[in-house]
Amino acid sequence: REGGGVTLLRAGTPDARAALPEELFGLPVTALGNRALAPERQGDSSLPAGAEAVLVTCGRSEGDWDNRRLRELTLPEHLETVGDYALLNCAVLKTLRMCDEISHLGGGALMNCRSLDTLHLTRSGPDQGEALAWFAGELSRELDVTIHRPGGETVRLLFPEYTELYEENCPAHHFDYFISGAGYPYHHCFRQKRLSLKEYDGLWRDFLGMEHDETAALRLAWRRLRWPADLGETAAADYRAYLARRAGDALRLVLEEEDGEALPYLLELTTPDRGALSAACALARETGATAALAALLEELHRRFPAGLEKSFTL
Template identity: 45%
Template structure:
């Protein structure tokens, strides 16, 4: 097998198609896997059927091994062990069952270009949760495909050249089929708030008004306060396409759940997120002190500094009315 240096470690079977490379099979030992943009000077444009599935389904093609820096020489060569995967931006076709059985893949990053998606590429990707969409232009429908493929909660970041443009939460749901024996049929129901969010797309395009229009009905559900608090916070923190009426409703909800939200931001965000939170949501001095205690216990030095500034009045604590003559 021919070996060449690369940015990661891959064992690849490929063939050349129309001045591009079609990857028929790729296997890695990297937990954080990045598929190369080019091979042998040609762009990678296609992933074949089962190309990065956990099990090799065979096939032809030429063989190539990319050798990058390996920190764990004993790591298993198995896509089943991938924790994250980033695809090249030149991909124009993703084959049937392309990532099937990548059980530990939590994070998937791709460029939202015109792509031909095959059947059920994410089948049995049971841990998939975080989606990074690099969007250089208009919505090309990639996110709609992924949301329609899974019933699990998805935390989605939409990025452009300037950074994160939007962050959206698509809650989980479950489809339930129950046999109705007398009628000799199956009754279908859904459980959870997520089904309409996963299917909110029109012609595979995301419409912000439709997404926000699901909020009031979702808010009526009990027992999912953690989910709704994060969903509302993401829309306030990255208000792409957010109308004022919806913004007020989201703000009302996160204000009611502001202590829960601060704890989540301290555990999962950074100083910038926390600063933005204190600008949007009003906190009492006692709540800020409790946040300081939590930040000290968890060793979040940057967050602690932001909270202390808020206590001293150097950081705006929510939107305040000002009267100037």
């Protein structure tokens, strides 16, 4: 217990999905200690003076309580501080759910979290927190970010990947620094550690002018149109034009993400040709997406009506 809240000094789970408790002893969990979830710490049974061991579970699970299998983690809503190396070596952690208003994220908190690429940030008030800027600066890989705003509004963004490379320049006795990948501006489009969606959308045309991953571009454009928070008309027109040129790929994306609710909107947005619709129908049949298949067949027959073809053998 510290300052009206609880600090978790160590936490372990044998499960692939876990949520840290919102409160303990009637107090909110407000801090994670240094190396709190590092797998190699879980074997140490000693506790600092004044610390208490607590079992929080929905039913005992099999396996070692060491976080080595942890793939999805939810942090407490009132968490304010994350200590140094808090998630060190959580190598298979892929998804992190947390509040956007965390005030301090320690050094090396994500060291060796090589699989982390999906963030769900919840914002409780009107002001934007600094957590997204911190993650975008720490992780150069592609990030799929969902922001849950007050009132139920959702923003979903893609931050494309880039790479940083240091090469030793022996004659000059120094290292040369190189950046490659069109995603660098997206990871650094923050002002005062706050993201402006207008600036984010303003990077789109330059992004297409550089060497980039076409699948990342498709997902970025679709996410902005699917969740169009603060989306200006000029940017929306650019995104629509891009999706219209790749209507077949966009249909495949929506089917693969099982976003059936958005399918009618995408069909209206892109007006795919007959070949793209037929290919999408085939994919829906393969995956058993019956509702999506019905919508696609209806669109196919509405736009390309054809009588039943008959053949006769005499």
